Amino acid sequence: MERIAVLTSGGDAPGMNAAVRAVVRKGHHYGLDVVGVYRGYTGLIQGDFKTMDLGSVGDIIHRGGTILYSARSEAFKTPEGQNKAVEKLKEHGIDGLVVIGGDGSFRGAQALTARGFPAVGVPGTIDNDIPGTDFTIGFDTAINTVIECIDRIRDTATSHERTYVVEVMGRDAGDIALWAGLAEGAESILIPEAPYDLDEIVKRLERGSQRGKKHSIIIVAEGVGSGVEIGRQIKDKAGFETRVTVLGHIQRGGTPTAFDRVLASRMGSKAVDLLLQGESDQMVASRKNEIIGVRFDEAFTMKHQPDMSIYDLASILAI
Incomplete structure (x- = not known):
């Protein structure tokens, strides 16, 4: 292992840059050449590569x-696209790849390992919906952003004595809503x-x-x-003046929180360690504050489930 590459794929997440930085600098620490792949799997197929030094x-x-x-890359979803990506990696003398992204990005990395090319994943998504890891890069920043927005909404809600429905992201997972809701x-x-x-x-x-809540x-x-x-249905049933805010992208x-910067640095560093240890077909995971490697198959077969004790506690405290 003398030359490795790193790419980011899927939706962006605060802390991805910290992870890229960790991969590049940990790689140089071990005497490796590190290459940045631009625009995810699209850039991989097109050979959009650039050598990254410490200053980059x-x-x-x-x-x-x-x-x-x-x-996004529709071409990479095909066997032809995946074969082309491996050709480009080998053409540039790259021995291993770090993929920073979510579930779909990891499936792409696994497709490369199935073709004999070593790849390791780093979970970067605000949704926190990847099974096998307690936290993903960007989740903490996202919930803090949501909290800041709702704090502002609360001022207006109080001033006008309204009910506010706030829609948050998360794809098919409820982690952002759950943590922000309790907070x-x-x-x-x-x-x-x-x-x-x-x-x-x-x-x-x-x-x-009835107890005077404004x-x-x-x-x-x-x-x-x-x-x-949902806001319309609540207004029709309750008769309260209701407003809806969709926070969206x-x-x-935004600037990543300290938690996300530290998590990303630890995960990016671990990804390089795994490649140098000859490991592949794995993602980096955080479990009970320990950074470990987890097989992609394990992550893909597990079902993501948020901590429902938080849901129960939020219901009790909002009585």
Whole structure:
């Protein structure tokens, strides 16, 4: 292992740059040449490579997004595209690849390992929906962004004595809604992993109103459905003045938190270690604050499940 490459793929996540920095500098620490692949698997197929020295990753640890850019690639989903990617890697003398991204990115990395090319994944997604790891890079920053936004919404909700429904991202997982909901003291949290009863939500709002509560916050994970539609149903049933805010992609950008910078640095470093140890077909994972390697197959066969004790606690505290 003398020359490795790193790419970012899928949706961007705060902390990806910190992970890229860790891969590059840990690689140089071991005397490796490190190559950056631009625009994910699209760039891999096109050979959009650039050698990265120590200075190329200077002053990026605090920046959101990814300096390597990211793109979707339909061509890479085909056997022909995957074969072309391996050809490009070998053509440039690359011996191993670090893929920073989510579930789809990891399946791409596994496709390369099936063709005999060593690849390791680093979980970077705000959704925190990758089985096998407690946390993914970008999740902590995203929930802090959501909290900051809801704090501002709460000021307006109180001033106008309104109910606010806030739709957050998360794809098919409810982690962002769950953590932000507990941190915000939301009256109700709607996540894909738990059924919800609209009548019970309305009763909770009515109980709050009867004891003099001036506003209410309901958080809806996008995997549940449209926050706009749920807000309309609540307004029709309860009769409260209701507003809906869809936070959207504002949750994906911004300066990464200290937690995400440290997590990304540890995970990027571990990815290089795994390649040098001859390991492949693995993703880096955080379990009980330990950074380890986990087989892709293990991650793909497991089902992601948020910590439902947080859901139960949020329901109790929002009584």
